[in-house]
Amino acid sequence: MAHVSGRKTSHDHPFESARDEVQLIPNPHRSQPGKSEPSRVELTAEGKVDDTVTMPYWNTPKLGTMKRVGLWLAQEVEEGNVFSKQDLRDAFPAVSQVDRRLRDLRDFGWRIDTNREDPTLEAHEQRFVTQGDAVWEPGKATRKPGATVSTSERNLTMTRDGHKCRSCGIGPGETYPGTYIASQLDVARRSVKLPSGKTETQLVIECTRCRIGRRELIADLGDVLTRISSLPRYEREMLASWVKQDARSFAETEALWAAYRTLPADSREMVREALE
Numbered sequence: 421m422a423h424v425s426g427r428k429t430s431h432d433h434p435f436e437s438a439r440d441e442v443q444l445i446p447n448p449h450r451s452q453p454g455k456s457e458p459s460r461v462e463l464t465a466e467g468k469v470d471d472t473v474t475m476p477y478w479n480t481p482k483l484g485t486m487k488r489v490g491l492w493l494a495q496e497v498e499e500g501n502v503f504s505k506q507d508l509r510d511a512f513p514a515v516s517q518v519d520r521r522l523r524d525l526r527d528f529g530w531r532i533d534t535n536r537e538d539p540t541l542e543a544h545e546q547r548f549v550t551q552g553d554a555v556w557e558p559g560k561a562t563r564k565p566g567a568t569v570s571t572s573e574r575n576l577t578m579t580r581d582g583h584k585c586r587s588c589g590i591g592p593g594e595t596y597p598g599t600y601i602a603s604q605l606d607v608a609r610r611s612v613k614l615p616s617g618k619t620e621t622q623l624v625i626e627c628t629r630c631r632i633g634r635r636e637l638i639a640d641l642g643d644v645l646t647r648i649s650s651l652p653r654y655e656r657e658m659l660a661s662w663v664k665q666d667a668r669s670f671a672e673t674e675a676l677w678a679a680y681r682t683l684p685a686d687s688r689e690m691v692r693e694a695l696e
Contacts, residue, residue: 476556478511485512486521487556490530497548505544522546528553528561536604536628569607569623577607577623582666587630596629603627615642 476483478491492511497503505519512518526532529552535541555561569577583605584591590603608626613619619638648656662668670678680691 475554483556484561485515485518486524487561488512489518489521490525490551490555493525493530493532493548494551499548499550502541502545502547505546525552525555528555537631573623574607577625578605581625584625585627585630586624587626590627603629606631611638613638613640613642615645617642 475494476491478488478495480488480491483491489508489512492508493503496511497507508518508522515521522532531549531552533541533547533549535543535545538547541547553560585603585605590596592605593602595602605625605627607623608631609621610624611619612622648659651659680688683691
């Protein structure tokens with residue numbers, strides 16, 4: 421078994437029951453008898469083969485690279501563990517674009533974090549968080565429409581969103597206030613609940629920092645429109661001007677309020693006394 425960073429072996433976590441046991445035995449349901457190549461199969465509590473859970477070995481030559489990489493993650497790395505780029509290349513030494521095949525798995529619901537999503541990781545490390553579609557199964561490796569963002573879609577989204585993060589307003593390469601960390605912008609998929617009740621996926625630009633924790637966010641457009649309709653006229657006109665400029669101008673009192681909120685308790689007390 422190949423070495424993988426942070427890998428937990430069965431010796432660390434012994435099986436608690438026969439139901440959890442996975443054995444490497446010849447698969448009796450292979451479509452090509454005569455082949456000695458076994459598959460991973462799971463046994464039920466009665467010790468019988470569970471036909472619903474069959475998984476080929478990750479190094480099966482006839483499989484495509486993306487499928488083999490998915491199997492390698494599932495069988496060798498396991499969910500929650502960290503692996504390095506070198507681990508991946510060592511497992512697939514003859515594949516020139518194995519990193520790309522790994523990224524392709526994200527289009528099928530696999531979550532594989534880098535140090536952009538998980539600051540605890542080093543630049544050369546990644547974490548296999550959760551498994552998505554079983555791409556090695558027939559029909560599961562076909563991309564769904566819109567799963568991949570094309571270059572033209574990316575450029576259009578960047579232009580439409582003003583080359584800024586739509587959540588915090590930071591531009592590409594700008595440093596976050598109080599830090600030396602430069603921002604990185606990317607296209608994010610945002611689920612939007614429409615007034616009709618239907619939910620559709622739309623593209624939006626966000627920085628890496630804002631994307632963390634927002635993967636499951638669903639924007640409720642119907643709620644936004646309902647709240648706009650209940651605004652007084654002057655507030656609606658003010659909001660309309662911000663939307664038209666795609667920017668909000670802050671009054672001096674608002675800027676002072678924001679500055680006040682950042683002050684320590686003793687300093688806040690001095691401000692309160694000054695206003696009396």
